[in-house]
Amino acid sequence: MTTEIRSNADGLEFKQFGKRYRKVxxxxxxxxxxxxxxxFTAKGxxxxxxxxxxxxxxxxxxxxxxxxxxxxxxxxxxxAADFPSDVAGDVDTxxxxxxxxxxxxxxxGRRKALFEGHPVAAVAATDIHIAExxxxxxxxEWEVLPAVTDPIEAMAQDAPLLHEGLIAxxxxxxxxxxxxxxxxxxxxxxxxxxxxxESDVVVERTYRTALVHQxxxxxEAETVHWHADGRIEVWxxxxxxxxxxxxMSNLLGVDVSKIKVMPLEVGGAFGAKNTPRVTPIxxxxxxxxxxxxxxxxxxxxxxxxxxxxxxxxxxxxxxxxKDGVLKAAQSRLVxxxxxxxxxPVLRGMQTIFACYQPENSKVDAYxxxxxxxxxxxxxxxxxxxxxxxxxSTLDDLAREIGMDPIDFRIKNASKTGDSNVDDExxxxxxxxxxxxxxxxxxxYNRPVKASKNGFPVGRGVGxxxxxxxxxxxxxxxxxNHDGGVDVTIGAxxxxxxxxxxxxxxxxxxxxxxxxxxxxxxxxxxxxxxxNAAGSRITRTLSQAVYKAGVSVIDQMKAKMAVRFGVDAxxxxxxxxxxxxRDNQDSKVSFKExxxxxxxxxxxxxxxxxxxxxxxxxxxxxxxxADVEVDPDTGKVQLxxxxxxxxxxxxxxxxxVESQMQGGAVQGxxxxxxxxxxxxxxGLMRNASFxxxxxxxxxxxxxxxxxxxxxxxxxxxxxxxxxxxxxxVPPPAAIGNAISDAVGVRMGRLPMSxxxxxxxxxxxxx
Amino acid sequence: MSKKQIKTTVNGVEHEIxxxxxxxxxxxxxxxxxxxGTKEGCSNGNCGACTVMVDGQSSCSCLVLAPExxxxxxxxxxxxxxxxxxxxxxxAFVENSGLQCGFCTPGFMIAxxxxxxxxxxxxxxxxxxxxxxxLCRCTGYDKIVRSVQDAAERLNKA
Numbered sequence: 001m002t003t004e005i006r007s008n009a010d011g012l013e014f015k016q017f018g019k020r021y022r023k024v025x026x027x028x029x030x031x032x033x034x035x036x037x038x039x040f041t042a043k044g045x046x047x048x049x050x051x052x053x054x055x056x057x058x059x060x061x062x063x064x065x066x067x068x069x070x071x072x073x074x075x076x077x078x079x080a081a082d083f084p085s086d087v088a089g090d091v092d093t094x095x096x097x098x099x100x101x102x103x104x105x106x107x108x109g110r111r112k113a114l115f116e117g118h119p120v121a122a123v124a125a126t127d128i129h130i131a132e133x134x135x136x137x138x139x140x141e142w143e144v145l146p147a148v149t150d151p152i153e154a155m156a157q158d159a160p161l162l163h164e165g166l167i168a169x170x171x172x173x174x175x176x177x178x179x180x181x182x183x184x185x186x187x188x189x190x191x192x193x194x195x196x197x198e199s200d201v202v203v204e205r206t207y208r209t210a211l212v213h214q215x216x217x218x219x220e221a222e223t224v225h226w227h228a229d230g231r232i233e234v235w236x237x238x239x240x241x242x243x244x245x246x247x248m249s250n251l252l253g254v255d256v257s258k259i260k261v262m263p264l265e266v267g268g269a270f271g272a273k274n275t276p277r278v279t280p281i282x283x284x285x286x287x288x289x290x291x292x293x294x295x296x297x298x299x300x301x302x303x304x305x306x307x308x309x310x311x312x313x314x315x316x317x318x319x320x321x322k323d324g325v326l327k328a329a330q331s332r333l334v335x336x337x338x339x340x341x342x343x344p345v346l347r348g349m350q351t352i353f354a355c356y357q358p359e360n361s362k363v364d365a366y367x368x369x370x371x372x373x374x375x376x377x378x379x380x381x382x383x384x385x386x387x388x389x390x391x392s393t394l395d396d397l398a399r400e401i402g403m404d405p406i407d408f409r410i411k412n413a414s415k416t417g418d419s420n421v422d423d424e425x426x427x428x429x430x431x432x433x434x435x436x437x438x439x440x441x442x443x444y445n446r447p448v449k450a451s452k453n454g455f456p457v458g459r460g461v462g463x464x465x466x467x468x469x470x471x472x473x474x475x476x477x478x479x480n481h482d483g484g485v486d487v488t489i490g491a492x493x494x495x496x497x498x499x500x501x502x503x504x505x506x507x508x509x510x511x512x513x514x515x516x517x518x519x520x521x522x523x524x525x526x527x528x529x530x531n532a533a534g535s536r537i538t539r540t541l542s543q544a545v546y547k548a549g550v551s552v553i554d555q556m557k558a559k560m561a562v563r564f565g566v567d568a569x570x571x572x573x574x575x576x577x578x579x580x581r582d583n584q585d586s587k588v589s590f591k592e593x594x595x596x597x598x599x600x601x602x603x604x605x606x607x608x609x610x611x612x613x614x615x616x617x618x619x620x621x622x623x624x625a626d627v628e629v630d631p632d633t634g635k636v637q638l639x640x641x642x643x644x645x646x647x648x649x650x651x652x653x654x655x656v657e658s659q660m661q662g663g664a665v666q667g668x669x670x671x672x673x674x675x676x677x678x679x680x681x682g683l684m685r686n687a688s689f690x691x692x693x694x695x696x697x698x699x700x701x702x703x704x705x706x707x708x709x710x711x712x713x714x715x716x717x718x719x720x721x722x723x724x725x726x727x728v729p730p731p732a733a734i735g736n737a738i739s740d741a742v743g744v745r746m747g748r749l750p751m752s753x754x755x756x757x758x759x760x761x762x763x764x765x
Numbered sequence: 766m767s768k769k770q771i772k773t774t775v776n777g778v779e780h781e782i783x784x785x786x787x788x789x790x791x792x793x794x795x796x797x798x799x800x801x802g803t804k805e806g807c808s809n810g811n812c813g814a815c816t817v818m819v820d821g822q823s824s825c826s827c828l829v830l831a832p833e834x835x836x837x838x839x840x841x842x843x844x845x846x847x848x849x850x851x852x853x854x855x856x857a858f859v860e861n862s863g864l865q866c867g868f869c870t871p872g873f874m875i876a877x878x879x880x881x882x883x884x885x886x887x888x889x890x891x892x893x894x895x896x897x898x899x900l901c902r903c904t905g906y907d908k909i910v911r912s913v914q915d916a917a918e919r920l921n922k923a
Contacts, residue, residue, distance in 0.1 A: 026859030029867030030851060030874055032802015032842035036867075039801035215902045217806045217814055218868040267804070267868025268902050299807040495865040495903060654862045658904060662865060665905030689811035689900060697906040698897040 014717065016507040020654040024499045024518065025265075034265045037221030037237035042292035045223060046075055048285050049131040050278070050295070051121035051138050052305060053113030056147035056371040056682025057160060060111055060120060060140060068123055068134040076124040076288035077138070080110035083284060089250035092243035094274030094533040095344065095469065096377040102340040104251055106374050107280050113142075114162055114339030115373050116683050117305030124285040124293045147371040147682030151336035152313050154180040154370045162339065162369045182341030183367040187349055187421035188330075190360030192317075195328025199319025202328075203397045207389040209749035210675030211311040211336070214378050215666070215694050218267020219302045224282035225292035230254070232283060233292075234261045239273045239492055240531030241523050251280050262522040263492045270666070271377030272307045274531050303687040308676060309378035310335040310343045314389040316352070324403045326412040329358035333386065334366045338374035343367045347382030351728070352390040354420050354465035355431055355620065356412045363421050371682045377533060379663060380466040380724035384670060384731060388749060391462040391732030396745060405461060405736070406439040424467075427615050430646050430710030434622055435463070437708060443624045443642040451628040457639070458629070460736025463622040464728025468721030469534020470616050472609050473541040474527040477505065477548040479556070479604040483594030485509065487518045487545065490529025491537045495662075495723070496655035503651050504542045504717070508549030510576045511590050527609060535721025538651060539617060539712070543610040546716035551606035559597035559604075560588065610715075617712030621645040621725035623664065623733035629741045634757025636672055636738060641730075642704040648712040648720030656722055661703040663726025669695045671731035675750050771835040775800065776844030784831035791815045791826040793834070794841060802842040802871045806900070813899030816872035817841050823879035825898075842871035845878060853919040854878050854912075863912030865903035872899050877913050885921055887913070 028034040065077045083104065091100045098106070109120045121138050125131035146160040153159055159180055168175040170184035196202050223235040232254060238244040241261040249256045266273060278295040286293040297306070317330045331352050335345035349365040378384075398408040413431045420426070438444050438461065448457045476488040487505045491497050498520070502513040509516075530536070553573050561568040564580040572579055577587040588596070598604055626640035643664045650656050673693040677686045686692050711718025735746050744759045767786050772779065775798060784793055791808075794800045794817070803826055806814035810825040817826045818840040845852045851859070854877050864870040873896065880887060880895045887895065892913045893906070901909060 023859060023862050023864070025867065026862070026864065027851065027855075029864055029870045030842075030855040030858050031846050032800070032871045032874075034867050035801070036804070038805065039795075216866070216868075217812060217900060217902055218804070218866070219806070265868075266866060268866045270902070296805075299809070299812075654908075658862055658865055658908060661905035661907045662903045663905075666902070668905075688809060689807045690809070694900060694902065695906075696897040696900065697893040697910065700893075700906055702910070703905045703907045 014507050016503045016513060017649060017651050018653060019503065021499060021503055021513050021652055023496060024502055025493065036218055036265045036267050038296045040223060040235050040264055041294060042223050042225055042235065045292040045294045046124040046126060046289055047128040047131050048122055048124040048282060048293050048295045049128065049135040050119045050281060051135045053109065053116060053118040053120055055113060055142060055144050056116045056149065057145040058113045059143040059145060060109065060113065061143055062141045063121060064139040065121065067137040067139065071130065071134050071137065073126040073130040074123060074134045075126065075291065076285045077121065078281065078284045078288060079121045080108045082288065083108055084253045087251055091247045091250060092531065094239065094271055094377040094531050095347065096342060096375060096381050098340060098342040100250055106340050107277065115371050117301060117373060118339065119281065122281050122285055124289050149370050149372050149678045149682045151311065151334045151368040151370055154368050155334065162371065166369065180369045181366055182337065182369055185346055185349060185365040186363065188362035192328040192330045192360045192362040195360035196319045199327045200322045201397060201400045202317065202319040203393055203400060204315070204317040205393050205745065205747060206313065206315045207392065207747045209312045209385045209388065211308045211372060212670050212674045213303055213307040213692065214270040214272040216268025216270060216272065219297040219299060220278050220306060221296040222279050222282055223292055223294040224279060224286050226283055226287040228290060230258055232259045234259065234279060236261050236263050237266060237273060238263065239266065239269045239494065239533050241492065242490060242528050243274065243531050244276055244279060245523050247276050248279060248283065252283060260522055260524055263520055266492055266494055269494055270379045271381060271533060274533050275376045277306055299689060300687045303692055304684050305373050307376050307378065308373055309381065310337065310375045312336065312385045314385065316389050316393040318393050318397050320397055320401055322401050324401060324408050324411045326356055326358045328360040329353045330362045332364045334368055335382065336370040336372060337367055338370060338372045340374045341367055341369055343375055344377065344382030348386035350420060350422055350467065351383040351465045352386035355414055355463050357414050357418050358412065361421050379666060379727045383464060383466050383728045384667060387462065387464040387728050388731040388735060392735045392745065395736045395739065406435055409463065410435045426618055427713040428710065429618050430708065431620060433710055434620060434644060434646055434708055438622050438624065438644055443704065448626050449639060453628065455628040455630055456741040457626065458737045458741025459624065459626050460733045460740055461622060461624050462729035462732025462736060463620060464725060464732065466619045466725045466728055467616050468619045468724065469536040470540060470614050471530030471536055472612060473529045473537060473544050474607065474609040475541060475544040475548050476526055476605065476607040477552050479552060479594040479598055481595060481598050483591030485511065485516045487516055488521045488526050489518060489541060490521060490526040491541055492532040493520055494532050495659060496652065497532065497537050497541070499655055500538050500651045501541060501545060504545045505549060508546050509552065509590060510573065515591065527607060535619060535723040539715055539719045539721055540610040540614065542719055543614065543716045544608045547608035548606040551608065552604055555604050555606065556593055556597055559602065560593055563596065614714045617648055617715065617720040619721045619725040621729055623729040625730065625733040625737045627734060627737040627741055629738060629756065631760065634753040634760060636751060636756055638668060638701055638734065640701055642706060643726055644706045644708060645725055646708040646710050646720060647722050649709055649718040650707050651719065653707060656707055657705045659722045660705045660726045663723065664703050664730050665695055665700060667727040667730030668700065668734065670749060671734040671751055673750050673752060769832050771832055773834045773837055773839060775839045776841060786830065786832055788831040789827050790829040790831055790834050793831040794826060800841050800843050804868055804871055806869065813872040813876060814869050816875045816899065818875055818879055821882065823876050840875065842874050845874055853923065854881065854916040857916035857919060858912040861908050861912040861915055863904065863909040869899060869901045873909060877916060881917055881920055885917060887917060
């Protein structure tokens with residue numbers, strides 16, 4: 001099945017939207033011409049290797065770099081002592097935040113290593129093999145400390161303390177003594193105890209989920225050249241050139257204007273490449289050596305020391321009346337942050353009940369540090385775990401009151417103008433419309449196909465919410481002397497931004513996408529643009545392109561007025577032609593006009609950014625999953641899968657489907673096979689793609705998609721964010737499908753064969 | 766570290782290269798011949814981003830030592846297009862959007878070309894089985910499988 005678009009788009013009709021325009025960066029990528037971080041080597045570059053802690057928790061007694069420094073070919077060695085010790089200002093690491101001092105200590109460990117793989121030194125040499133050998137010759141004396149990787153164990157009073165001065169803060173003030181609890185956040189409304197008393201049925205469950213990695217195929221790879229005159233050039237592997245420039249400025253104490261960030265192609269990021277990991281290290285080594293320095297991580301380094309997403313322990317309690325009124329919903333979310341505070345638990349809190357309006361609600365969220373890699377954003381950070389826990393509990397509740405799970409959801413669904421546990425009021429949303437669409441769909445109503453193996457089969461649904469980000473995006477449109485159009489953007493193109501932007505510019509200018517060339521500029525080439533994160537780029541950038549496009553048309557009208565011999569207000573632009581209002585025969589195409597008015601040194605250029613007051617367009621997606629479960633092994637095979645998503649207005653169905661399918665499959669991996677495995681020393685036992693098991697082509701069916709269009713309130717075209725919501729509902733839908741198939745409620749992620757087998761065994765006792 | 770002179774044909778061009786016996790074919794292609802189309806995603810044969818053809822067989826170039834390439838014919842992603850014209854496999858992937866970030870794509874280009882050379886009429890399951898050694902984190906494989914099906918159709922028509 002291919003995608004259908006089921007639109008409720010209020011007559012928002014666009015000529016260039018809904019077209020499967022060919023991916024503009026495709027040819028360079030299928031021929032191997034596209035330049036990624038590791039493909040770029042600056043002239044005279046050195047190659048660096050990072051020295052990392054072999055322990056999950058250890059004090060650095062001493063570091064002796066002398067033997068490494070004496071090696072032929074070694075040109076610079078650095079430790080935390082070479083970095084500014086006093087850093088200030090904000091850092092922008094996307095949707096998962098971190099304080100600047102913590103970030104500095106994450107990038108290069110000072111005094112203590114807080115997770116296995118924590119950087120503590122680095123070497124730059126003329127050859128990577130020399131750098132690797134020199135890294136081995138750096139002698140570090142360690143005092144190994146007890147480690148804790150489980151967030152609940154880390155909360156205990158007698159747990160090993162990661163940060164001696166970490167005092168938990170909450171609404172009720174600060175804690176008395178240091179602990180591994182960095183923060184306690186609360187939200188909700190009404191009185192949940194009263195709500196549970198009024199309920200006919202109350203369901204309470206506790207869930208536990210493993211750390212998972214973003215799993216981008218391209219390891220972090222960057223080059224930095226700190227010139228003698230103080231300028232810094234960065235060939236970046238980042239989701240945001242401008243935030244990286246700001247972060248580098250604050251971390252290194254260098255003016256923003258002295259730093260130039262040049263984005264290269266990014267081989268997948270999914271939130272993790274908002275956090276600078278190697279750039280500051282390459283910068284310090286470059287400053288010391290006076291030459292460009294390139295750092296490329298290995299897969300083992302990526303898994304042990306970048307990413308991941310939080311592991312969590314979540315308790316959910318929900319109560320409803322027999323006629324399906326959700327009287328109360330309560331949750332306690334504990335998220336592991338890794339070595340430094342700042343897990344996305346707040347996002348978990350915001351999303352867990354976001355699709356519903358329980359009469360009473362209470363959410364407690366705990367951010368806990370553990371001896372695991374410090375977490376980074378991962379596609380709708382916090383929402384996937386929270387939704388698995390919320391939707392699993394809700395499904396059981398619906399079954400217990402004897403109501404169809406979708407009817408129960410519709411009855412309690414959030415609508416435009418409702419608010420969330422954090423009191424944020426929703427702009428236009430179509431949750432009810434989505435639920436009704438799914439309820440009426442063939443995907444939900446047809447019988448689940450019988451298993452060829454004779455295994456039990458089942459179907460489950462889950463709906464997930466993600467608020468999506470906003471921030472600033474900028475674009476410049478320039479008309480060339482032949483009437484062709486260049487569009488310059490500041491957004492890093494992770495998955496299709498250039499293609500979509502060509503369509504948006506063509507739509508705005510009344511021309512064809514083939515006449516538009518879109519390219520991503522460095523930080524000197526365009527005003528500020530935020531991270532390519534939060535599903536925000538197409539929504540915000542389309543408004544910037546629209547504003548620039550309107551200005552371009554106005555400028556061209558003014559110049560054509562002179563040619564037509566009329567005032568500018570009498571020049572029309574329609575159907576791709578300029579003409580004087582009183583003379584229909586005066587028609588001049590955009591291309592001809594562009595060529596005419598840019599001759600003789602005259603130019604047509606417009607730069608614009610989206611409105612800073614633009615509101616987030618909430619995103620939501622719903623999954624229908626069919627599974628069969630092998631009763632002898634517990635292996636769950638996904639046999640059919642459909643994702644429904646409201647994208648507001650679809651620019652390019654192919655690119656939208658791609659986002660939906662890719663996000664869904666990351667969610668499927670999270671559901672069934674992906675997890676960090678730690679031993680009791682806090683060491684990761686599966687740091688390879690063989691043992692950290694992401695889905696392969698063989699594990700999956702085709703991923704069906706249904707695009708819904710309920711236009712968003714602000715913005716030029718009603719566009720919502722697309723990238724993040726698809727990852728949110730799959731684990732919930734698959735858990736509910738397993739429950740449907742074998743009557744077992746899975747309380748763990750991943751729902752691996754062993755866990756499902758054990759759960760089935762326990763339930764048959 | 767001992768050096769060895771090897772003679773190898775890469776994308777139809779014969780090269781004589783002085784290689785270190787510890788170098789992999791992958792780093793020889795990328796660092797010595799500057800053919801950076803072939804990617805390094807894991808360096809232990811688990812991801813398939815470094816897939817090249819060695820005498821027509823799809824192989825992880827991170828698991829082949831440079832001296833082993835002596836006397837072999839290597840095809841990398843740079844060798845698939847003909848004078849700037851995309852091969853049917855390449856064009857089918859762009860047309861069907863069988864890629865997003867593009868990092869795993871060179872490996873899929875080679876693995877698909879080798880697959881269709883061996884089996885011009887693969888079933889969906891055969892495609893999924895043969896490409897299971899190539900990881901993609903962006904697409905969920907749906908559009909990759911469809912791209913391969915489209916490429917097979919184009920090649921069979923040609």
